Amino acid sequence: MSNKLPFNNPILTASGTFGYAYEMSGVFDVSRLGGIVPKTITLFPRAGNPPPRTFETASGLLNSIGLDNDGADDFIGVKLPYLRTLGTRIIVSAAVKDKDECSILGGKLQAAGGIDAIELNISCPNVSGGVDFATDPKLCEQVVFAFRQVVKLPLFVKLSPNVSNIADIAKGAEAGGADGISAVNTCLGLAVDWRKRRACLGNGFGGLSGQAIKPIALRCVHQIFKAVKIPVIGIGGIATIDDAMEFFIAGASAIQIGTANFYNPTTAIQILEALPAALSEIDAKNIEEIIGTLC
Numbered sequence: 001m002s003n004k005l006p007f008n009n010p011i012l013t014a015s016g017t018f019g020y021a022y023e024m025s026g027v028f029d030v031s032r033l034g035g036i037v038p039k040t041i042t043l044f045p046r047a048g049n050p051p052p053r054t055f056e057t058a059s060g061l062l063n064s065i066g067l068d069n070d071g072a073d074d075f076i077g078v079k080l081p082y083l084r085t086l087g088t089r090i091i092v093s094a095a096v097k098d099k100d101e102c103s104i105l106g107g108k109l110q111a112a113g114g115i116d117a118i119e120l121n122i123s124c125p126n127v128s129g130g131v132d133f134a135t136d137p138k139l140c141e142q143v144v145f146a147f148r149q150v151v152k153l154p155l156f157v158k159l160s161p162n163v164s165n166i167a168d169i170a171k172g173a174e175a176g177g178a179d180g181i182s183a184v185n186t187c188l189g190l191a192v193d194w195r196k197r198r199a200c201l202g203n204g205f206g207g208l209s210g211q212a213i214k215p216i217a218l219r220c221v222h223q224i225f226k227a228v229k230i231p232v233i234g235i236g237g238i239a240t241i242d243d244a245m246e247f248f249i250a251g252a253s254a255i256q257i258g259t260a261n262f263y264n265p266t267t268a269i270q271i272l273e274a275l276p277a278a279l280s281e282i283d284a285k286n287i288e289e290i291i292g293t294l295c
Contacts, residue, residue, distance in 0.1 A: 007034035007089055007254060010287055011244075011272045014235050014258035015040050015093035015119065015158075016065065020079045021086060027265045031087030032272065037256060038075075038083065040093040040121050043105045045071035049126060050202035055191045060210030060237075061259050062191050064126045064203040067095055072105055076112045084114040091117040091156065095124060102146035110151050118153050120144065120178075123160035123185035125207045134160040134185075137172030144176025156233060158182040159220070161213070166220050167227035180231040182256070184220045187213050210259040211237040218250050225251025225292050239267060241274035251292040 015037040021030055030036065048068025055062045069075070075092075083090045092115050096102050109115055122133035122143060133143045144157055157173040159166055161184040170181050186207025191200035199205075217236025224232050234252030238244055239260040247255050260267040275287075284290050 009034040010254035014256035017261040035089030055200040060212035062206040064201040064206035089116040095121040106150040125188045140172035141176040148177035156180040170224040182233040222250040
């Protein structure tokens with residue numbers, strides 16, 4: 001990974017699927033993970049979207065949480081002290097509504113201490129304007145640059161698959177000063193109750209995650225890997241060691257486990273434990289040997 005953030009291993013958990021790690025404290029030793037990305041925070045508290053907020057689909061999960069959180073001050077004062085005790089890297093997921101918030105939120109996080117990196121979430125499809133910065137390379141560059149001015153921590157940018165050319169967006173993030181790209185966020189989707197003639201989610205549209213989007217995520221990771229020089233963190237439908245290896249071959253330097261955490265909370269540890277044997281199977285000594293080796 002980035003020289004600024006050498007993870008102990010490349011297995012991380014994805015934002016929004018691991019809470020603030022309280023929930024997993026009795027399940028396994030989270031210090032074994034390469035890092036944790038807690039639930040996305042915003043500068044001010046957000047109530048989120050109206051319920052229902054989740055709907056299970058074939059091979060996936062549709063959600064419309066709407067970045068429900070208690071705001072940056074609560075995160076820094078209440079949740080971060082616990083996260084600091086976990087013995088693993090803490091990568092804070094942060095979202096802004098405009099460039100003006102970058103200096104305020106970024107400044108708070110930079111000054112907080114105990115944060116190892118920031119993942120700038122510019123790709124949430126469940127809020128108004130949530131993907132604006134992720135659909136135009138220049139806008140992406142501008143918001144990343146604005147955040148970079150106040151943040152010296154390693155900065156990763158989480159991109160949306162809901163664009164025509166994700167490689168161009170990644171180039172914008174790189175030009176703005178990103179240290180890495182997280183790819184990808186959820187795919188915009190819709191579930192319908194035809195009998196009631198209503199959407200199944202309270203907000204209508206939602207973000208589709210889980211194994212249903214893995215081919216899309218793999219494609220995005222590979223396109224980004226070929227387009228930029230900074231590392232890529234792969235996200236999207238990873239549930240097994242085979243999934244993980246596919247992402248490494250496609251160009252990911254690390255991966256995040258997301259939806260699988262809901263039905264198998266030990267997925268990340270299972271993949272971590274299976275990694276040495278998988279590498280040995282293809283005569284590789286380490287992850288670095290296989291990253292982006294897709295023919």
